[in-house]
Structure formats: structure tokens, C-alpha cells
Amino acid sequence: xxxxxxxxxxxxxxxxxSKKLSSSExxxxxxxxxxxxxxxxxxxxxxxxxALNKAKKFDEKxxxxxxxxxxxxxxxxxxxxxxxxxxxxxxxxNNFVPTYESTVTQNIWNEGAILMGKLNCDEFAMGSSNxxxxxxxxxxxxxxxxxxGGSSGGSSSALAAQLxxxxxxxxxxxxxxxxxxxxxxxxxxxxxxSCSRYGIVAFASSLDQAGPMAQNVKDCALLQxxxxxxxxxxxxxxxxxxxxxxxxxxxxxxGKKIGIPKEYRVDGMPKEIEDLWKKGIEYAKDCGxxxxxxxxxxxxxALPTYYIVAPAEASSNLARYDGVKYGFRAEGENLIxxxxxxxxxxxxxxxxxxxxxxxxxxxxxYYDAYYLKAQKVRKLIKNDFDDAYKxxxxxxxxxxxxxxxxxxxxxxxxVSMYLNDIFTVPVNLAGLPxxxxxxxxxxxxxxLGLQIIGKAFDEQNILNIAYAMEEKINFKNNINDWWIK
Amino acid sequence: MSKNKSEYLINRHDSQYEVVIGxxxxxxxxxxxxxxSTSATKFGAEPNTQVSLVDAAFPGMLPVIxxxxxxxxxxxxxxxxxxxxxxxxxxxxxxxxxxxPQGYQISQFKDPIVGEGKVILDMPDGQKEVxxxxxxxxxxxxxxxxxxxxxxxxxxxxxxxVALMEIVSKPxxxxxxxxNAYIKKLRSIMRYLGTCDGNxxxxxLRADVNVSVRKKGSKEFGTRCEIKNVNSIKFMQMAIEYExxxxxxxxxxxxxxxQETRLFDTKKNETRSMRSKEDAHDYRYFPDPDLLxxxxxxxxxxxxxxxxxxLPDEKKKRFIEKFKLSPYEANILVSDIETSNYFENVIKxxxxxxxxxxxxxxxxxxxxxxxxxxxxxxISAGNLSKLINLIKDGxxxxxxxxxxxxxxMEGDKDPxxxxxxxxxxQESDPKALEALIDKVIDDNRDKATEYxxxxxxxxxxxxxxxxxxxxxxxxxxxxxxxxxxKL
Numbered sequence: 001x002x003x004x005x006x007x008x009x010x011x012x013x014x015x016x017x018s019k020k021l022s023s024s025e026x027x028x029x030x031x032x033x034x035x036x037x038x039x040x041x042x043x044x045x046x047x048x049x050x051a052l053n054k055a056k057k058f059d060e061k062x063x064x065x066x067x068x069x070x071x072x073x074x075x076x077x078x079x080x081x082x083x084x085x086x087x088x089x090x091x092x093x094n095n096f097v098p099t100y101e102s103t104v105t106q107n108i109w110n111e112g113a114i115l116m117g118k119l120n121c122d123e124f125a126m127g128s129s130n131x132x133x134x135x136x137x138x139x140x141x142x143x144x145x146x147x148x149g150g151s152s153g154g155s156s157s158a159l160a161a162q163l164x165x166x167x168x169x170x171x172x173x174x175x176x177x178x179x180x181x182x183x184x185x186x187x188x189x190x191x192x193x194s195c196s197r198y199g200i201v202a203f204a205s206s207l208d209q210a211g212p213m214a215q216n217v218k219d220c221a222l223l224q225x226x227x228x229x230x231x232x233x234x235x236x237x238x239x240x241x242x243x244x245x246x247x248x249x250x251x252x253x254x255g256k257k258i259g260i261p262k263e264y265r266v267d268g269m270p271k272e273i274e275d276l277w278k279k280g281i282e283y284a285k286d287c288g289x290x291x292x293x294x295x296x297x298x299x300x301x302a303l304p305t306y307y308i309v310a311p312a313e314a315s316s317n318l319a320r321y322d323g324v325k326y327g328f329r330a331e332g333e334n335l336i337x338x339x340x341x342x343x344x345x346x347x348x349x350x351x352x353x354x355x356x357x358x359x360x361x362x363x364x365x366y367y368d369a370y371y372l373k374a375q376k377v378r379k380l381i382k383n384d385f386d387d388a389y390k391x392x393x394x395x396x397x398x399x400x401x402x403x404x405x406x407x408x409x410x411x412x413x414x415v416s417m418y419l420n421d422i423f424t425v426p427v428n429l430a431g432l433p434x435x436x437x438x439x440x441x442x443x444x445x446x447x448l449g450l451q452i453i454g455k456a457f458d459e460q461n462i463l464n465i466a467y468a469m470e471e472k473i474n475f476k477n478n479i480n481d482w483w484i485k
Numbered sequence: 486m487s488k489n490k491s492e493y494l495i496n497r498h499d500s501q502y503e504v505v506i507g508x509x510x511x512x513x514x515x516x517x518x519x520x521x522s523t524s525a526t527k528f529g530a531e532p533n534t535q536v537s538l539v540d541a542a543f544p545g546m547l548p549v550i551x552x553x554x555x556x557x558x559x560x561x562x563x564x565x566x567x568x569x570x571x572x573x574x575x576x577x578x579x580x581x582x583x584x585x586p587q588g589y590q591i592s593q594f595k596d597p598i599v600g601e602g603k604v605i606l607d608m609p610d611g612q613k614e615v616x617x618x619x620x621x622x623x624x625x626x627x628x629x630x631x632x633x634x635x636x637x638x639x640x641x642x643x644x645x646x647v648a649l650m651e652i653v654s655k656p657x658x659x660x661x662x663x664x665n666a667y668i669k670k671l672r673s674i675m676r677y678l679g680t681c682d683g684n685x686x687x688x689x690l691r692a693d694v695n696v697s698v699r700k701k702g703s704k705e706f707g708t709r710c711e712i713k714n715v716n717s718i719k720f721m722q723m724a725i726e727y728e729x730x731x732x733x734x735x736x737x738x739x740x741x742x743x744q745e746t747r748l749f750d751t752k753k754n755e756t757r758s759m760r761s762k763e764d765a766h767d768y769r770y771f772p773d774p775d776l777l778x779x780x781x782x783x784x785x786x787x788x789x790x791x792x793x794x795x796l797p798d799e800k801k802k803r804f805i806e807k808f809k810l811s812p813y814e815a816n817i818l819v820s821d822i823e824t825s826n827y828f829e830n831v832i833k834x835x836x837x838x839x840x841x842x843x844x845x846x847x848x849x850x851x852x853x854x855x856x857x858x859x860x861x862x863x864i865s866a867g868n869l870s871k872l873i874n875l876i877k878d879g880x881x882x883x884x885x886x887x888x889x890x891x892x893x894m895e896g897d898k899d900p901x902x903x904x905x906x907x908x909x910x911q912e913s914d915p916k917a918l919e920a921l922i923d924k925v926i927d928d929n930r931d932k933a934t935e936y937x938x939x940x941x942x943x944x945x946x947x948x949x950x951x952x953x954x955x956x957x958x959x960x961x962x963x964x965x966x967x968x969x970x971k972l
Contacts, residue, residue, distance in 0.1 A: 088544070198546075198547055200545050205774035232549065235550065322588060324640070362769035367770075
């Protein structure tokens with residue numbers, strides 16, 4: 001069967017279950033395409049030989065009752081994988097091989113999937129373009145020299161380039177939805193507490209959430225169904241009734257009330273984005289949804305709030321990378337000297353910047369003015385959503401204020417880089433689920449995404465809305481395999 | 486230095502200074518596993534054999550609260566008659582050190598699990614109440630070992646993550662003696678509760694000591710210095726004495742006291758500056774985002790209350806009221822749970838008064854001499870009870886009992902058997918005694934005549950002779966009666 005890698009996850013599962021394809025055939029196809037795609041730099045660590053062996057083993061005794069039978073996939077290198085190097089895109093973990101598996105990846109392997117390798121990402125997931133990775137930037141398959149978004153940039157690139165049929169990322173301020181938007185793919189950030197954080201290298205604990213990335217909404221729903229489990233090993237994991245998202249998926253969203261927040265019409269937003277949003281509203285109406293104007297008054301404060309809370313938590317979370325126990329160590333005259341050299345050489349500029357911001361806002365004398373105030377604003381932002389959800393079932397916004405930008409375009413301007421997360425960050429601060437679906441192209445032909453934000457634990461609803469709109473939008477990615485010689 | 490009764494004052498020239506002391510006690514929670522991981526907590530294990538991925542702060546590892554440790558902290562709070570906070574928050578205390586794998590200690594800063602409480606001290610001139618400011622849960626750090634190698638420091642993470650209760654007193658203590666009484670009382674309460682074994686040698690109980698001085702009668706507190714990590718009561722007392730005198734000398738010299746952290750050098754018996762207020766760490770406390778606020782229900786607390794055993798203060802009251810013990814005796818017997826258990830076992834079947842005297846007197850002296858704890862006593866409560874009954878029913882005299890007791894100390898033997906084997910039974914047969922007495926009077930005719938002519942003091946001589954002739958076995962009471970008749 002030709003064009004295996006062009007198939008969606010659902011098609012692959014179907015073909016393996018009906019024995020039209022073996023896991024080995026599928027795995028070999030994705031491995032071969034991955035090997036031809038080194039120029040994208042989507043992988044940090046390849047594990048192709050093991051993947052092929054596992055596929056062979058699966059085929060010898062295939063369990064076709066599983067949800068991901070013999071499906072190969074590569075995952076973001078923020079998930080700890082037993083016996084396979086896990087770097088978080090950082091020099092400081094360059095040589096780190098976990099002896100344990102993250103809950104989310106374990107859930108995936110339990111359903112029969114096979115690990116192909118670890119995907120590039122911004123260092124410790126801090127970035128919006130995958131340019132902060134110690135392992136180099138990643139190319140967007142849409143166009144040469146275009147960023148794939150970040151921090152799950154290796155994931156979005158590999159997915160859009162069909163090096164992996166599905167993948168997972170993590171989203172602290174938009175790190176799944178923004179790269180999905182930049183590559184014409186679907187990305188879901190689940191409700192905080194839906195997916196276990198156990199075994200995921202932490203960036204900002206109160207915001208981090210793993211989520212699925214896929215070619216279409218149905219695949220996304222299936223993967224969410226697999227990865228979302230209650231986990232006693234994560235104290236912030238929430239024990240709620242999880243749907244069988246893919247089975248319960250429906251395009252019938254008639255009468256659903258969808259809110260349009262006026263505060264998301266930000267200054268300087270390109271007309272293309274405004275137009276896309278309007279188009280999105282029309283699609284939603286076409287699906288039978290009711291459009292309601294709403295207000296999220298504290299939206300303006302979301303980005304500054306995020307850039308206090310996230311670095312504060314990061315500055316503490318990253319303290320463990322000190323050269324004492326594992327990972328990179330620079331030699332020093334004494335303990336302090338060793339710390340300073342290890343962390344100066346081991347962390348990149350963006351990570352160091354955020355550690356410094358975080359250390360500053362937590363310092364005595366500044367704590368109340370920054371961290372405490374940010375937490376109060378965070379509560380107000382959450383209240384905004386709670387108020388809005390008294391009137392609507394979901395909220396529709398653009399995913400990003402622009403399409404993908406050029407590599408190097410924003411590297412010297414961190415603030416303009418941070419602005420990229422303006423529509424995604426409030427969702428993390430409020431702990432809500434949000435999904436980005438491809439909805440059109442800009443004048444350059446680059447994909448643009450729309451974001452649907454749901455109530456807490458209401459993933460099914462936003463998946464349904466996305467599923468219905470996806471059909472109306474009928475998006476096609478223009479990828480011409482420019483990197484394959 | 487003057488010590489009128491228990492008042493502890495430092496005299497310099499015409500001034501008298503009062504010492505103000507507050508303690509931050511770090512008590513290791515008695516628990517099989519650590520505060521946020523399932524690793525074992527056994528003392529003395531091989532280095533780095535009780536370390537989980539969480540304790541060593543591997544990437545992506547998350548803390549999960551150990552419910553048992555929470556129960557232990559709440560029980561301790563109940564024992565301290567303290568307010569239990571139904572909602573408390575774990576914070577991160579951030580600092581870098583090689584034996585702190587996370588780069589932060591999980592502790593409770595603004596919202597501790599236990600609020601204000603009190604401890605009652607029995608001092609020679611009466612009771613004293615010491616206020617408890619708070620009790621919070623926190624992780625212990627690992628251990629850095631600097632003296633095994635000239636160039637390297639070794640780190641043992643066995644202790645990393647072990648649950649500690651930090652118990653902060655109000656600045657209510659006024660003398661080294663009160664500190665001694667306070668630590669002992671705190672330890673006693675926790676040992677009754679089974680929440681901390683109080684073993685200072687193993688580091689299960691250590692304290693930071695805050696000391697300041699002020700002129701007697703002053704209401705203002707002086708500037709305090711904190712003496713870090715003192716691990717014995719003796720050292721605490723020595724450190725306080727040194728530090729208080731140092732501060733008084735500075736004031737008398739017209740100098741000011743710097744608020745600082747000091748270390749106690751046990752070899753030189755002095756405190757030394759460790760870091761000044763300006764150099765104090767900025768710990769950047771903030772709520773640990775990996776942990777939700779800790780919330781406990783009224784039912785949860787009530788259930789724990791029902792598990793609280795009788796505590797020393799209540800036990801003392803009962804001993805005084807029910808057994809008519811003196812406050813002094815009661816204090817000694819309730820001071821630790823093992824002693825009071827022993828006592829109550831002994832008196833189940835024997836006389837309270839005799840038991841009290843024998844335990845506080847003979848038994849404590851004998852144990853002390855052999856450097857044994859009551860739990861290691863060679864004489865079981867049951868056998869001591871038997872011995873007391875032998876005295877009580879006249880089978881043996883008190884004097885013989887001491888001989889029996891000595892033999893029992895050599896190995897727990899039934900006193901009845903010792904008495905039988907060695908023929909130590911008291912002679913209480915009046916006929917046998919009469920014969921004995923007749924013989925003594927006969928042998929001492931001259932003295933008998935003197936007695937009869939009024940030298941009554943000689944009565945004691947006859948008693949002594951009878952006892953001697955009987956080999957100490959004659960029943961002294963009967964001897965007295967018969968002698969009086971015969972003389």
C-alpha cells in the first residue's frame with residue numbers, strides 16, 4: 001500500500017485492525033520518511049531500530065483490541081522515556097537517560113503504540129519558535145526558513161511533515177496550540193489536571209499540561225482518550241469522569257452557544273487574522289451554533305501575569321539542574337563555582353532570562369508587588385471565564401495573532417516573541433481546555449488557526465465543535481516536501 | 486549570676502538582666518516512609534539506600550503527601566492543645582546546597598498545619614505555661630559529609646525528604662532550666678503520642694535557639710540571635726548561658742547586638758557568628774504548585790482526637806487523685822510513657838505506695854547504675870509486683886527484699902523462687918521467735934537487768950541481736966511485740 005504516511009491515525013488503525021497493513025509496514029514507512037527528513041531537524045533522538053523491532057514483535061502476536069495497535073509515533077522530548085535519552089532540548093540534560101516512564105507516554109504504549117524517537121522542542125519548553133533548543137532550530141515543512149512554532153515545534157513539524165501519524169506536546173502558555181496553528185494541524189491543550197504531569201520535565205507546574213497533536217480532530221480525540229487518566233502520582237491530577245472522546249464525537253452542535261470575546265481584537269492585529277475570525281464565526285453559524293458577544297475584561301493582563309507566574313515557578317523547578325546528581329556538570333573550584341559554571345554553560349539564554357525574571361519576582365520585597373499580585377489577577381482572569389460560561393458553552397478566538405514567522409525574525413526581541421502567546425495564555429492561566437484547528441491561509445499561503453476554548457473538563461464539547469467546523473472549513477495543507485531531495 | 490529560687494538573672498555592676506529564649510524544635514515524625522515519597526526512613530541504613538527518584542529530584546518527579554505524616558502532625562498539635570488548621574499550604578523554600586536535591590525544601594510558611602498551643606512545665610517553684618506559636622510540616626535535607634575525603638564532599642540522601650515537624654515556641658522561656666524542662670516535656674508528649682521518638686543522638690530532635698537579653702523589668706525585647714541546630718539539651722543550656730553573657734557584655738560595653746545567626750562550638754563552648762541579617766538567605770518562599778493546599782475535615786480531626794492516649798498532664802492528675810501520689814512522685818512516674826506504663830503494670834496487683842517507692846528508689850538507682858532504660862529493665866513489672874507482695878504479706882522483710890531485688894537485677898527471676906531457694910522466708914512463727922528471744926535474753930542477762938532498771942534505749946540492742954541470730958529473717962514486728970512482753 002502506497003502513501004502510508006499520508007494516512008490519518010484513524011485510517012492506519014483501521015488498516016492494521018483489518019490486517020491490510022502490518023505494524024512493521026507502517027513503522028518502516030514513517031521511519032523511512034523520517035530518515036529522509038533530517039533537514040527539518042524535528043528529532044533530537046531517533047530510536048528507529050528499536051521501533052522496527054517492536055513493530056516486528058507486535059506483528060508476531062498482534063493485539064488488535066488496543067486503541068493504537070502497532071502505531072509508531074515520536075513524542076516531544078519533554079516526556080521522560082525509560083532507557084531513551086530525554087533532554088528537554090537542553091544541554092544540561094544532554095546525557096540524561098531516565099529509568100522511568102512518564103504516565104502519559106506509558107498510557108500510549110499500553111494501547112499498543114511504538115516509540116520512534118524524541119522530538120525537538122524549545123529548551124525546557126520555553127519559547128514560541130523552537131529556536132531556543134540546544135539541538136538547533138526546527139524547520140516548518142510549510143516553507144523553508146519558517147519556524148514551526150514552539151515550544152512543541154519538533155512535534156508540529158514532524159506531524160505536518162508526516163514523520164509521525166500523531167504526536168504529543170506540552171502546553172504551558174500555548175506550546176501545543178500555537179505550533180499546531182503554524183503548521184496547519186490540530187492541537188488540544190486539555191483541562192489542567194486532565195493529563196498526569198508525572199514524568200514530564202517541569203517548566204511551570206501550575207500551567208503545564210500535556211496534550212495530543214494530530215492531523216484531524218478525530219485523531220486528536222482518540223489520542224486524548226488514551227492519554228487522559230487520573231494519576232495518584234500527580235497531586236494536581238483530577239479524578240473526573242473522562243469521556244471516550246473519539247466514540248462520543250459528534251458534528252451535531254446545533255444550538256451550542258459560542259462566545260466571541262471583544263477583548264481579543266488586539267491592537268495591530270493583522271487584517272488576515274480578523275478576517276479569519278469572521279470566517280470562523282460564519283462556519284460556526286453554518287453548523288447551527290449561536291454566536292454571542294462576550295467580554296473577558298482582564299484579557300489585557302494575561303500576558304504580563306503569565307510572564308510573572310511561569311518564570312517564578314520555572315526558576316524554582318529548574319533549581320534541581322545543578323550538576324550534582326545527573327546531567328551536565330562543569331568543573332569548578334568549589335561547590336558554588338561548579339553551580340555557576342554548570343548552570344551558565346548548561347542553560348541557554350532564554351532559560352537564563354526566565355530564571356532571572358522568576359528569581360526577581362519571588363525575591364523578598366518584590367513578592368507582593370509581582371507574584372502575589374499576578375496570582376490575584378490570575379484569579380480575576382479565571383472569574384472572567386466563569387462569568388462568560390454562564391452565557392456560553394464555548395469561546396471562539398484566533399489561535400495566534402499572526403501566521404508562522406521567519407527563523408531569526410524575533411530572536412532578538414523577546415517581548416514580540418512573547419506576544420505570540422497572547423490568545424493562548426489566558427486559557428492556561430484559567431486551567432481550561434483549548435483546541436486549535438487549521439482554518440485558512442494567509443496571503444503567503446501559511447496556515448492560520450482558530451482556537452475553541454471550553455469549560456473545565458468539557459473537552460468533548462470543544463472537540464465536537466472543532467469536528468463540526470473542521471468539515472465546513474475543509475482545510476488542506478500545502479506541503480510540497482521541499483526538504484526531501 | 487544570681488539564682489534566687491528559679492529566677493535566672495545575669496548581674497553586671499548594678500544591673501540585672503533577664504534572658505528571653507524561644508525555641509524552634511525540629512522533631513522527626515515517626516513514620517515508615519518519607520513526607521512526599523515512599524522511601525524508608527530507618528536510621529543507620531547504608532548511605533543512599535533509602536532514596537527514591539522523588540527524593541533525588543529527578544526530572545518530572547512529583548511529591549505526593551504522606552497522609553500518615555499529616556495525621557502525626559495533627560496528633561502532635563492536639564497534644565500541644567493547639568489550634569488545628571483545616572487548611573494549610575506547602576511552600577517552597579528555595580536555596581542551593583549539595584544535599585538539597587530539589588534546590589528547594591518543601592515546608593509550610595504562611596499557613597502551617599497547626600496554630601497556637603501551649604506546654605505546661607513543672608518547675609521547682611510551680612507550673613509555668615509556655616506558648617506554642619505554630620507547628621508546621623517540612624522535609625529534611627540530606628547529609629553532607631565533609632571529613633571523609635580531603636577534596637570531596639560526600640552526600641547521603643537517606644534523610645532527604647524525611648518528615649519533620651518544626652515546633653516554634655513563643656519567647657516565653659527565661660532560663661536554661663526552663664529550656665531543659667520544655668524540651669523534656671515536648672519530647673514526653675510526642676513519645677506518649679508516638680509521633681516522634683525524641684532520640685537526640687540520632688538527630689530526631691534538634692533545635693534552633695533564639696536568645697535575647699533585657700534589663701529586668703523591661704517590657705521591650707532585646708535584639709535576638711539565633712543559634713542554629715543544637716542537638717542536645719546540655720549544649721542548648723551551655724549555648725544559652727554563653728550567648729546571654731556575651732550579649733550582656735556587649736550592652737554593658739555600650740555596644741549594640743547584631744541580629745544574626747550563630748553556631749555553637751561544642752568544643753570551645755562558645756557561639757560564633759555564622760551570617761548577619763544582611764547576609765541572610767532570601768528563600769523566595771512561594772506556594773508549591775505541585776501540591777494542592779492541604780485540607781482536612783472536622784471528622785478527620787475528630788477521629789484523630791479519639792486516638793489520643795492519656796497525656797502526661799492528665800496522667801499526673803490521675804495519679805495524684807487516684808493513687809494519692811505526691812506531685813513530685815507523679816511527675817517522675819509520668820515523665821515518659823514507658824515508666825508510667827511500667828508503674829501501672831506493677832500496681833495492677835500490688836500496693837501503690839510500696840510500688841512507687843521501689844520504682845523511684847531502688848529500681849531507678851539500679852537502672853541508672855547499669856545505664857539502662859526502663860524498657861531494658863532486667864526486672865519485669867510482673868516480678869517487681871510479686872516482690873512487693875512478698876513484702877506486703879510479711880513473707881520477707883524490707884531488708885531481705887533488697888537482697889532479693891539485687892538478685893533479680895542479675896536476670897529476671899521470680900522473687901518467690903529466690904526466697905525459697907535461698908531460704909530467705911521471714912520467721913513469723915511466734916513460738917520459734919519466742920525461743921530465739923529467750924535465748925538472746927538469757928545470753929545477755931546483764932543488759933536485760935539494765936533495761937528493766939530504766940535504760941530503755943537498750944531495746945534496740947535486743948532487736949538487733951534477735952535479727953542477727955535469725956540471720957535477718959525474723960519478722961521485726963513480731964520481734965518487737967514479743968521482746969516487749971519478755972523484757
